[in-house]
Amino acid sequence: MIWLGIDTANSPLSVAIVKDGELLIEESSMMKVNHSLRAMPAVEEVCRKTSISPSEIDAIAVSEGPGSYTGVRIGVTIAKTLAWTLGKPLYGVSSLKSLAMNGQLYNGLLCPLFDARRSNVYSAIYRMAGEELVSVMEDQHCALAELLEQLKEMKEPILFIGEDVKLHEQSIREQLGEQAKFASFAVNVPRASSVISLAMRAEQADSVHSFTPQYRRITEAEVNLVKKEPTNE
Amino acid sequence: MKKDHYILGIETSCDETAASVVKNGTEIVSSIVSSQIQQQKQFGGVVPEIASRLHVEQITLVIEEALREAEIVPKDLEAVAVTEGPGLVGALLIGVNAAKAFAFANQLPLIGVHHIAGHVYANQLMHPMEFPLLALIVSGGHTELVVMKSHGSFELIGETRDDAAGEAYDKVARVLGLPYPGGPQVDRLALESEQSIDFPRAWLEADSYDFSFSGLKSAVINYKHNIEQKGGQIDPQHVAAGFQQSVVDVLTVKTVKAAKQFDVKQVIAAGGVAANQGLRKSLTEALQKEGIPFYVPPIALCTDNAAMIAAAGYEMWKSGVRSDSTMNGRPGMPLKSWN
Known part of the structure; x- marks a missing residue:
């Protein structure tokens, strides 16, 4: 095949x-x-x-x-x-889901993200359950601020994935502090x-x-x- | 027995998703056009992003239909011809990428066709072209006079300096409150009218074959404002008739003058505005008087279609023109000769 x-x-x-x-x-x-x-x-x-x-x-x-x-x-x-x-x-x-696969070895929430301009993003939240990626929040177009608020309430470490993450790294760190994790460019x-x-x-x-x-x-x-x-x- | 050559044509430069199979460059075996007019009407014009979205929805369906109607399988084809430009970039990309994928999957040569070359070659589907010839291309995006001395040779002798003729039609239609697409509506009103308002004609320099329609469009808008400021109301029929007369006069006079200067064997008209009844009548009469044969394809071949792309693609294929998979959609592609 x-x-x-x-x-x-x-x-x-x-x-x-x-x-x-x-x-x-x-x-x-x-x-x-x-x-x-x-x-x-x-x-x-x-x-x-x-x-x-x-x-x-x-x-x-x-x-x-x-x-x-x-x-x-x-x-x-x-x-x-x-x-x-x-x-x-x-x-x-x-x-977004296929990008989240890059974080399949990470034990926590996975947040793949693409910039959508004007402080908006395309994003979703996934986590690994056994060998499967499961959706925690479905793919959506939303304001970054809105996404960060939702993530903050989840009170779990989150790995951000995607080459556009660097555009918003500062806002993410300000909102989420230690909760936010960033990966190497190799994972983006x-x-x-x-x-x-x-x-x-x-x-x-x-x-x-x-x-x-x-x-x-x-x-x-x-x-x-x-x-x-x-x-x- | 001579082998027949079939070309698949694909066209997505604006708001029609089209595919066609043409035999030997002159015979339409199938021609499928999926128009977006119904969907775009609510926006009062073509929204590029909507056009691109609709092309993706239609593209494989339209190609399949063209092959099915022609009773042709990919291995019967010699090549795939696709509109490479000019047009809306996002729209062009759908046809171009579908053509590239189709050509790769079926191991066929790929040919990128200029949209205007396609409009010109729509005529080849009706009558053999005889050279030298003069082509008047008039559409929503183009107003051009082109002299051809042989197949694949294009000499641009005049073009619009501002609005295309069809664009002026659409804008005037909007001023008159007519639904989109406005060109055919203005044509209809003009034909019904017994009176017409006198609007200016832009002749430009005495030796120029260029056109200008933005002044005329402004004159129509000003006329409407003046009347309405005085509390009056315009008669849309009279305005349409005056506007059409002005456009048709300039197009006819310049076309006849060029036909004589370049001593052409035939004049052809092409493009969406070539479907305009007023223009067809005026050109037919004026060229008849000069004894120059005039051809204009039936309306379905004047508006965007893929048969014309396949027809032009056939001549390019015969001349050995090929594109490769790095072909891109080229929104501002210039008309270049291939011979």
């Missing part, structure tokens, strides 16, 4: 191939380069280096968001097109192998055609439209 995994949900890029439960190759980069330029070349490269032809791929796993709208869409578009045209199953995995890299590993335990997408990113946020245009709608009051 050959799995192709893709994560382009934020500025890092990661692609991987897992064959019969073994990671054959994983290529990750934290460089802020356009995913549209390098995502497909990276997929082609991992296939070439492992001498796997596209038709040999048995399943495709993709990071479905949240994250950069454009980034998520590039990964999802590539994954659903491959899955559809190769006639193989597609699996969507939360970008999203890994397509984690996307595959989670996909292996997940349900496949019902329909490849209707598979869409999990933005966790409606567009500004839709927000404004709701504001404009007259109320009956």
